[in-house]
Amino acid sequence: xxxxxxxxxxxxxxxxxxxxxxxxxxxxxxxxxxxxxxxxxxxxxxxxxxxxxxxxxxxxxxxxxxxxxxxxxxxxxxxxxxxxxxxxxxxxxxxxxxxxxxxxxxxxxxxxxxxxxxxxxxxxxxxxxxxxxxxxxxxxxxxxxxxxxxxxxxxxxxxxxxxxxxxxxxxxxxxxxxxxxxxxxxxxxxxxxxxxxxxxxxxxxxxxxxxxxxxxxxxxxxxxxxxxxxxxxxxxxxxxxxxxxxxxxxxxxxxxxxxxxxxxxxxxxxx
Numbered sequence: 001x002x003x004x005x006x007x008x009x010x011x012x013x014x015x016x017x018x019x020x021x022x023x024x025x026x027x028x029x030x031x032x033x034x035x036x037x038x039x040x041x042x043x044x045x046x047x048x049x050x051x052x053x054x055x056x057x058x059x060x061x062x063x064x065x066x067x068x069x070x071x072x073x074x075x076x077x078x079x080x081x082x083x084x085x086x087x088x089x090x091x092x093x094x095x096x097x098x099x100x101x102x103x104x105x106x107x108x109x110x111x112x113x114x115x116x117x118x119x120x121x122x123x124x125x126x127x128x129x130x131x132x133x134x135x136x137x138x139x140x141x142x143x144x145x146x147x148x149x150x151x152x153x154x155x156x157x158x159x160x161x162x163x164x165x166x167x168x169x170x171x172x173x174x175x176x177x178x179x180x181x182x183x184x185x186x187x188x189x190x191x192x193x194x195x196x197x198x199x200x201x202x203x204x205x206x207x208x209x210x211x212x213x214x215x216x217x218x219x220x221x222x223x224x225x226x227x228x229x230x231x232x233x234x235x236x237x238x239x240x241x242x243x244x245x246x247x248x249x250x251x252x253x254x255x256x257x258x259x260x261x262x263x264x265x266x267x268x269x270x271x
Contacts, residue, residue: 002144002207004119005048005126007039008112010056010103015257024059026130028261031268034065035255038135038268039128040094046140048126052099052119054112066095108226110216117213124153127229129204131256133264135271139205139248146181147207152242153233155184156205158252165196169230171245172197184243189230190223200245202230203252212236 013025020028026036043051055062072088075081101115113127124147126140134156143154160168167190174185186197206229215232222231237243253267254260 001122002047002124002126002147003049003122004052005043005050005128005140006052006054006113006116006120007036007128007130008054008103008109009036009059009062009130010054010106010112012058012106013256016261019258024062025256025261026062027065029265030133030255030261031265035133035264036062036130037094038133039130040097042134042138042140043126043128044097045138046126046144048140049097050099051097052101052116054101054103054115056102056104056106058104063100066091066098106226108221108224109229110219110227110232113208113229114213114216114227120210120213123210124207125210127204127206127208131254132204133253133255133268134203134205134248134250135253135268137248137250139203139246139250142248143205143207143246146244146246150177150242150244152244153209153236154207154244154246155187155233156203157182157200157245157247158203160199160201162193162196162199165199165201166190166192168201169228169233170196170198171200171202173200173245177244180247180249182245182247184237184245186237187230187234187243189228203248205246205248208233209236209241 009026013020016025027034103112103115147154169187169189170191171187172185174183176182212232215235219227219232253264255264
């Protein structure tokens with residue numbers, strides 16, 4: 001059973017400057033709601049009971065956002081606004097679920113995941129990347145369903161333009177399970193166009209085994225001088241662990257670029 005989720009939030013968000021010079025990208029509003037709340041709601045709907053946020057000291061405003069009880073109480077005392085009361089109750093609910101750990105140096109997703117090691121209780125956990133929103137269908141819920149059937153790791157998959165493979169972790173397929181799921185033969189982090197095994201990309205939803213921490217701990221830095229989670233996943237696959245690629249049914253929105261952020265607000269406003 002998947003009960004815990006981790007969400008790396010320590011990134012600087014440089015692709016969304018100048019907005020992120022003041023506010024973390026995860027708190028930027030998307031159709032009137034902070035982007036990270038869409039990720040939290042996806043977790044809750046998928047049955048997650050605890051969420052671990054990985055932040056940095058520079059992004060402690062995220063922690064404050066979920067801990068601003070005194071501010072809300074003062075406002076509600078003066079003004080019995082139903083909308084504000086509703087928002088406060090929602091934030092309180094989120095607060096009870098969330099733990100915070102710190103990654104103060106940007107060393108990559110692998111290093112970020114390693115910071116959560118002592119908090120992960122079960123054999124598998126969910127990881128979501130906040131730049132990747134998936135609307136109209138709960139991707140995490142579908143992935144947990146296939147995990148419960150196959151008892152192995154699962155990663156969200158999407159076909160991308162071949163010219164953009166160097167932005168993603170790219171899969172090669174081993175065998176088909178059904179029309180939406182397949183076993184993964186290999187995965188390569190940000191390959192160039194010539195060496196890419198396919199154009200099936202890893203999207204920011206992962207169900208990972210707790211034993212991945214052992215691999216990350218021994219892992220050396222790779223592309224960009226960072227510790228990539230994809231390299232540790234690759235080692236587990238080569239050692240015989242099953243990883244499933246899940247072709248999700250929802251609509252993918254990239255919130256990590258300015259153009260994508262604007263499009264995401266427009267798309268979500270239509271729902």
